[in-house]
Amino acid sequence: MISKGATWNSNSCRIKFARRFVSALLHMRNRNTRPGSLTIEGVRTHTQRIKIAAYLSMAQAVGSRRAWSRAVLSKHGSRARRHSRMGRSSVGLKKTRVIRSYPPGELGQAKKLRQLVPGGKTMDMCSLLEETAHYIKCLATQVKVMQTLADNFSK
Amino acid sequence: MDGRENEDVGFQHGGEDDLHCPSLGMSTNPLPEKISGMIMSSVSMYKPSNGADPFFSSGWDPLASLSQNQNFGGSSSTVSHSEFANPPYPIALENQGTSSTGQLVRYPSNSSFVELVQKLPCFGSGSFSEMANSFGFPDCGQIANSGCPQNYASLKEGGTGITSTNGALSRDDPQISCEGAIGSSPNAKRRKRASDSKNSPITHQNAEGELQKSLSRESSDVLKEPDEKKPRIEHSKGSNLRGKQAGKQAKDTSSGDASRENYIHVRARRGQATNSHSLAERVRREKISERMRLLQELVPGCNKITGKAVMLDEIINYVQSLQQQVEFLSMKLATVNPELNIDIEQILSKEIIHSRGGAGAILGLAPAMNSSHHYPHGIFQGTFPSIPSTTPKYPLLPQTVLDNELQSLFQVGFNSCPAVDNLGSNAGNLKPEFQ
Numbered sequence: 001m002i003s004k005g006a007t008w009n010s011n012s013c014r015i016k017f018a019r020r021f022v023s024a025l026l027h028m029r030n031r032n033t034r035p036g037s038l039t040i041e042g043v044r045t046h047t048q049r050i051k052i053a054a055y056l057s058m059a060q061a062v063g064s065r066r067a068w069s070r071a072v073l074s075k076h077g078s079r080a081r082r083h084s085r086m087g088r089s090s091v092g093l094k095k096t097r098v099i100r101s102y103p104p105g106e107l108g109q110a111k112k113l114r115q116l117v118p119g120g121k122t123m124d125m126c127s128l129l130e131e132t133a134h135y136i137k138c139l140a141t142q143v144k145v146m147q148t149l150a151d152n153f154s155k
Numbered sequence: 156m157d158g159r160e161n162e163d164v165g166f167q168h169g170g171e172d173d174l175h176c177p178s179l180g181m182s183t184n185p186l187p188e189k190i191s192g193m194i195m196s197s198v199s200m201y202k203p204s205n206g207a208d209p210f211f212s213s214g215w216d217p218l219a220s221l222s223q224n225q226n227f228g229g230s231s232s233t234v235s236h237s238e239f240a241n242p243p244y245p246i247a248l249e250n251q252g253t254s255s256t257g258q259l260v261r262y263p264s265n266s267s268f269v270e271l272v273q274k275l276p277c278f279g280s281g282s283f284s285e286m287a288n289s290f291g292f293p294d295c296g297q298i299a300n301s302g303c304p305q306n307y308a309s310l311k312e313g314g315t316g317i318t319s320t321n322g323a324l325s326r327d328d329p330q331i332s333c334e335g336a337i338g339s340s341p342n343a344k345r346r347k348r349a350s351d352s353k354n355s356p357i358t359h360q361n362a363e364g365e366l367q368k369s370l371s372r373e374s375s376d377v378l379k380e381p382d383e384k385k386p387r388i389e390h391s392k393g394s395n396l397r398g399k400q401a402g403k404q405a406k407d408t409s410s411g412d413a414s415r416e417n418y419i420h421v422r423a424r425r426g427q428a429t430n431s432h433s434l435a436e437r438v439r440r441e442k443i444s445e446r447m448r449l450l451q452e453l454v455p456g457c458n459k460i461t462g463k464a465v466m467l468d469e470i471i472n473y474v475q476s477l478q479q480q481v482e483f484l485s486m487k488l489a490t491v492n493p494e495l496n497i498d499i500e501q502i503l504s505k506e507i508i509h510s511r512g513g514a515g516a517i518l519g520l521a522p523a524m525n526s527s528h529h530y531p532h533g534i535f536q537g538t539f540p541s542i543p544s545t546t547p548k549y550p551l552l553p554q555t556v557l558d559n560e561l562q563s564l565f566q567v568g569f570n571s572c573p574a575v576d577n578l579g580s581n582a583g584n585l586k587p588e589f590q
Contacts, residue, residue, distance in 0.1 A: 050485035050488050050489050051485040054481060112471050116475065126446065129446035129447060132470060135474070136454065150487045154487075
């Protein structure tokens with residue numbers, strides 16, 4: 001019972017993500033009525049969408065507490081999509097303004113890490129490491145949930 | 156020195172002596188200088204002259220230097236000098252004689268020396284002029300030339316009693332003189348020790364007491380170290396980042412640990428820089444090291460790795476692998492047949508139950524419940540709305556998940572029995588679990 005709190009935190013994250021992800025999947029499947037899954041391109045686009053859905057649902061589950069989740073939400077949010085689809089470059093401009101000002105990293109590894117972690121380009125080393133830790137945790141849960149889903153699907 | 160004054164007062168010197176005195180005074184050899192000084196001092200008592208004053212003043216210096224080198228001679232000279240001030244003539248002569256014998260002892264035994272030794276004790280009886288002549292100034296040249304000490308045990312005939320006192324006194328002088336020389340060396344030693352201890356890691360709790368003492372001593376001494384900043388190897392707390400080097404060193408009397416309550420209130424640790432920039436840097440470095448440790452725990456298989464660069468590489472690899480897994484799984488999910496929607500709910504419910512912590516018991520019960528396939532749909536539908544009502548203590552999340560399941564189920568419809576049975580069994584099992 002004492003460890004319930006700790007497990008609850010990770011489980012809440014997992015449950016939230018699972019819920020959102022599954023609902024997103026369902027939503028996608030309901031929308032995608034035409035049988036485009038047979039073609040390779042269809043599968044590829046579907047894969048991309050599922051991937052984005054996974055990241056988005058994870059970011060939504062985390063909320064706006066973390067910088068990386070905020071970055072993901074701002075990147076793949078509905079408004080961002082609308083802007084990109086409409087051809088507006090306002091979001092892109094903002095991005096370029098922000099990206100160039102990232103603080104000088106110690107090594108090339110920090111630069112690589114910044115590229116990997118969403119929103120890591122504008123963070124200093126200290127917060128970058130913190131965000132990386134949380135990001136790794138959430139990524140691990142995401143992978144686990146997706147794994148169970150895929151396993152259950154394949155049965 | 157007191158002796159100089161006494162000599163100036165009681166100096167009586169003849170012309171001959173003046174001529175010879177320069178030869179004595181100018182001798183560079185310390186041993187003959189000593190004797191010459193002795194002789195001159197003894198002579199000065201009786202033949203003062205102004206011309207010889209500089210000689211005596213110069214003569215005293217070699218005597219003072221000699222006192223450090225030769226214990227016996229120095230003390231004896233001082234004793235003799237102090238004795239010169241005393242009016243009693245025979246005592247002074249006696250002391251002088253003994254001291255001179257002590258000094259003369261060190262010189263190569265010449266016939267003249269032996270004569271001097273023999274003649275000195277009889278100063279009390281003899282006249283001064285005789286004494287002055289008995290010194291054998293021509294022999295002083297020989298004395299000046301001689302430089303090698305000799306064992307004087309054989310020549311110590313008349314002065315054993317007083318030589319002991321002289322010897323006792325002699326210990327003081329060289330001690331005092333040596334202390335002056337040694338005094339400088341302990342400071343150097345302390346400095347060296349402190350600097351060495353500063354260079355060593357700070358976490359040596361045993362050495363802290365010594366450090367404190369040495370540092371306090373240094374603080375008492377007028378040293379420039381508090382203001383100086385020398386390069387040193389910084390010892391950081393993080394185990395991974397011990398190889399880092401800082402460029403500052405400063406004396407720090409406060410031995411408190413660096414507290415990270417506030418950005419401003421960071422106390423400098425012992426032996427570390429107190430510059431504001433370096434303090435902030437150190438705080439930053441410690442934060443980074445702490446986070447690296449957390450990451451080390453998260454990333455599997457990184458317990459043995461020490462080093463920031465390697466650790467960063469591992470972290471990057473791990474994140475990349477996780478992202479690749481996500482992509483692969485999403486592809487897998489994309490290729491799955493979208494018709495099996497209810498399975499998703501089933502999986503989701505299983506997932507939720509897995510996460511509850513009591514998964515073992517429930518899974519054990521679930522197969523048992525699954526055996527009963529003949530769940531009436533009506534009852535099943537009836538139980539669904541009852542779940543939220545009968546379980547008010549449930550946390551909201553599983554309820555919302557169940558609601559989601561309900562919605563999806565109602566939308567999609569019941570296609571497969573096992574899914575329903577599972578849900579029913581789960582619903583049935585959820586009740587006792589939460590109660």
